[in-house]
Amino acid sequence: MTLLASADAGTTCYSRLTNDWLCWQYVSDYRTEIxxxxxxxxxxxxxxxVVALALSFPLALLARRYARLESPILGLATGLYTVPSIALLPLLVPFTGLSATTVVIGLALYALTVLVRAFLDGLRSVPEEVRESATGLGYGRGRLLLRVELPLAIPVVMAGLRVATVSTVALTTVGSLVAHGGLGNLIASGVTSDFRAELLTAAVLCVVIAVALDVVLVLVQRLLTPWTRTGAGA
Incomplete structure (x- = not known):
């Protein structure tokens, strides 16, 4: 998007001469695009x-189950994050094209860095005596994982999930490299054309999305861990 060529100079807060940072008229006029x-x-x-969660959980289980795989798995997850997004997305384009799939794959790979370690640390934070007690009550490996270990690992896992989610909100803007960056498309356009209202509006909305998702995850954690509220109030 560029400044409207048809706008009369000075008649709008985003005309060629005015170009204000704060411009509600721009938000109103381009509501659909925004x-x-x-x-x-x-x-x-x-x-x-979601894709990152689906990948990181089994990877964390493998790393915990087979000690020799822990270093390679964590090393791979960490190594992926060191690849610049400006290089990773173009590398995926020959396989997935200029599509949202390219962005999703890239962002999911980046999120593995945080989520694999969060799952691994969360599972390891479960006291050994709790596992022994559950085993003594007849819990098998699968039931122990789903009914005991995962619920107790939720605080650590959710902390990692919050970090991964907020960072993904920011990284999504890089998807503008392949024309699927959401608000990143508006940010890139605003920078290129020096369209201040477009740039600031998109940037503020990114912050709002990040804060909103973080709040939602905090509420979800509170719902999933009622015993932490009971302990805090006691």
Whole structure:
């Protein structure tokens, strides 16, 4: 998007001569475009985090189960994060094209850095005596994991998930490299054309999305761990 060529000079807060940072008229006039970019941003972020969760959990279980695999798995997850997004996304384009899938794969790989370690640390934070007690009560390995270890690991896992989610909101903007960056598309356009209202509006919405998702995750954690509230109030 560029400054409207048809706008009369000085008649709008985003005309060629005015170009204000704060411009509600821009938000009103381009509400549909802003909404579409925001929805795309949310969709890419949420799908990326879900894919990362689906990948990181089994990887963490493998790392815990087989000690010799822990270093390679954590090393791989950490190494992926060192690859610049400006290089990673173009590397995926030959396989996935200029699509949202390219962005989702890249963001999911980045999120593994935090989530694999969060799952691993969370599972290891479960006291050994709790495992022994559950085993003594007849819990098998699968039931022990799902009914005892995962619930107790939730605080650590959720802390990692919050970090991964907020960082993914920010990284989604890089998807503008392949034209699927959500609000990142507006930010890139605003920088290129020096469209201040577009740039600031998109940046503020990114912050709002990050804060909103973080608040939602905090509430989800409180719902999943009622015993922590009981302990705090006692």
């Amino acid at each position: 909404t579409d970019a925001t929805v795309q941003h949310l969709q890419i972020t949420l799908v990326s985090v």
